[in-house]
Amino acid sequence: MLSKLSSIWKYSIPAWINRTRFYFYCQDIFKTPPIETKKDGILILSLVSRRDVCMYLVAAKSFYHHFKIGSFTVINDGSLSDAHIKLFKNHIPQIKIVHIDEIPNAICPKGGCWERLLFAADHNQFEQVLVLDADMLTQAAIPDVVECLKNNQSFIMGLKENQQVQTMEEVFLEEKAKYAGKNLSNQAFQFVFEARLNEITNYQRRLYLKGSGGFNAFAKSSISRGKVEGLSKEMESVFGQLWHSWGSEQIAVCCLIADTPKSKILPYPKYAIFYGKSDVDYNASAVLHFVGTHRFYKNYYAQRAARFIKSIRK
Numbered sequence: 001m002l003s004k005l006s007s008i009w010k011y012s013i014p015a016w017i018n019r020t021r022f023y024f025y026c027q028d029i030f031k032t033p034p035i036e037t038k039k040d041g042i043l044i045l046s047l048v049s050r051r052d053v054c055m056y057l058v059a060a061k062s063f064y065h066h067f068k069i070g071s072f073t074v075i076n077d078g079s080l081s082d083a084h085i086k087l088f089k090n091h092i093p094q095i096k097i098v099h100i101d102e103i104p105n106a107i108c109p110k111g112g113c114w115e116r117l118l119f120a121a122d123h124n125q126f127e128q129v130l131v132l133d134a135d136m137l138t139q140a141a142i143p144d145v146v147e148c149l150k151n152n153q154s155f156i157m158g159l160k161e162n163q164q165v166q167t168m169e170e171v172f173l174e175e176k177a178k179y180a181g182k183n184l185s186n187q188a189f190q191f192v193f194e195a196r197l198n199e200i201t202n203y204q205r206r207l208y209l210k211g212s213g214g215f216n217a218f219a220k221s222s223i224s225r226g227k228v229e230g231l232s233k234e235m236e237s238v239f240g241q242l243w244h245s246w247g248s249e250q251i252a253v254c255c256l257i258a259d260t261p262k263s264k265i266l267p268y269p270k271y272a273i274f275y276g277k278s279d280v281d282y283n284a285s286a287v288l289h290f291v292g293t294h295r296f297y298k299n300y301y302a303q304r305a306a307r308f309i310k311s312i313r314k
Contacts, residue, residue, distance in 0.1 A: 042069055
C-alpha cells in the first residue's frame, strides 16, 4: 500500500500538476479561429487521447500555420468523448476522426502506435502521410518539410547532427562498442534492438536510421499494409515477445523510411526532440517534439506554445 502511494506521489501527482500548468498557459487555444483545410494529397495523421486535447490543437494549429496544406485525421485511442470530437470539428471543420477499433490489426502488436502505422500504410497508396504527434510545436518556417513533400520524399526527424542512413551492420558495431559488458535488460527496447541487429537476416546490407516516430512522412506508395505486417512478423521471429514492447513501432518506422529511396533525415537541431540540453539552442528550432519526462522541463513547452497562441488569436 505504501509503495503504491509512493508511486502515485512520485509520478501521478507531478504529471497532473504539469498538465494543469500547461492547460493554464495554453487554454486560449480554444479561443483561436478555426483552420480551413482541403484534401490535396497529404494526410496529416495523429493518435490522440483525452489527455492530449489541448496539446493536439497547439500541435495542429502551429504546424498548419507554417505548412498551410494537407488535411487532418485523428485516431481516437478510445478515450475521446463526443464533446472532444465536437471541439476538434469546431476548430478543424474538415477533420476526420477514426476510432482505433476501426483499424484492423491481426498481425502486428496491439497499441503502442501500431494502429497509426497500419492506418498510414492503408492510405499511403492514395496520398502522402505525415505523422504528427500531439506533443509537437512548430515555431518557424519548415522549408525542408515542404520540399520533401513537394518531391514525394519520405522524411523523419533525426536525433543528432549530420545523420545519415546506415546499414544495420554499421549501427550494430556502434552500439556493440557503446554497450559492451553492460546489462541492457532495463533499457528501452530500442537499445536492445540495436544491440542485436546482427541477428537479423542480411543485416550487413539492410538499411536503418535512428529517428523519431512522432514526426515523419511516407512518400506516396512507399509503404503498404503487407510491407508493415511482413516486417513485424520478421522482427517478432527474432525478438519474440520483446517485439511487443513500447517503441517497436518507432523502430519499424525507422526501418521503413530508411528502406525508401531518396528518404531524408531532417536537419538537427532545426527539427529536434526537446531534452532540455544546455548546449542546444531550442529557440532556433523550427519544430520541437516534447517527449516524456522532458516535456514540461522548466515550463519551456507551455511558454513557447502560449506565445504562438497569442500570435494567432484574433
